[in-house]
Amino acid sequence: MMTYLQAITIFHTAISFVAIAAGFVAVAGLFRGGAYRAWTSLFLVTAIATSVTGFFFPFNGVTPAIVTGVVALIILAFVLLAYRRFRLVGAWRWIYAAGMVASLYLLVFVGVVQAFLKVPSLHSLAPTGAERPFQLTQLAVLLLFVLIGLMAAIRYRPVPVAVPVRREPSR
Template identity: 50%
Template sequence: MFDLSVFTLVHVVISVLGIITGLVVVGGLLAGARLEGWTALFLATTTLTSVTGFGFPFTKVLPPHVVGAVSLVVLAVCLVARYGKRLEGSWRTIYVVTAVTALYLNVFVLVVQLFTKTPPLAQLAPTQQEAPFAVTQALVLALFVWLGWAACRAFGTEKAVTATAQG
């Protein structure tokens, strides 16, 4: 009744879509544009990524469950900022920060999976405690901190361009 390989494939496809659409949305933020369709797809796929992550069999709470829970909290705030508060006042910056954070968490997990499932990377960091893994995650974090800062400057204020572009 429950085919784990099909479920895994669906989860991975949703996750990849979440990352791709998230990159498009962040690109829009950097350009000061609301990409309504892309944003809705990004938030839906990223939420589904976190929700489906809890569908894998487990007997105890592990780091992926914590990341998934944090992601869902971040996404809840993001949804409130975007749709509930309509980007008014400080909610605009909150939206940018939470959208970039949600994308970062997806990419963080992608890096973990790449180091787990890709043999050459797994050899470099078999326990994910080694320097190549730590350096990669640090560079990804630095990139997203910069993207968040730049997106806040470009989109996070009332002065930002608010052109609506349908995705």
């Protein structure tokens, strides 16, 4: 029989992989005017679920994982506000684009940490996470996402969506 910890680990890991895959497609959509709405929705739902389920693990005190989860949820809240409440008008357009990229970055950042912890060949290169291979990998990931985030914030121009106009009935 599977324990609670095993079950939540499998679920959390699975939705993390889905969030990362959907996130790459959704971020690519930013460069096409947000053309991938279904992928974006899948990304947002799974990114939120990943962050929330991260709090279901047993922790003692505040850990880097908890801080990362809180930051991720704050970023996702701004992404949702930008999209749903402020309709990507003005500065909310670039807040949305940068937030999407930042949210994906945090998922990949944690993925790299987990890879160096769990994959034996990577773990042997950086057993404590303070070694140069780990640091250089995280730096490369950060620089790549900063570049993508800047480009997305500058270039993202959402495709206008036709909103039905409510008309009063004729008398």
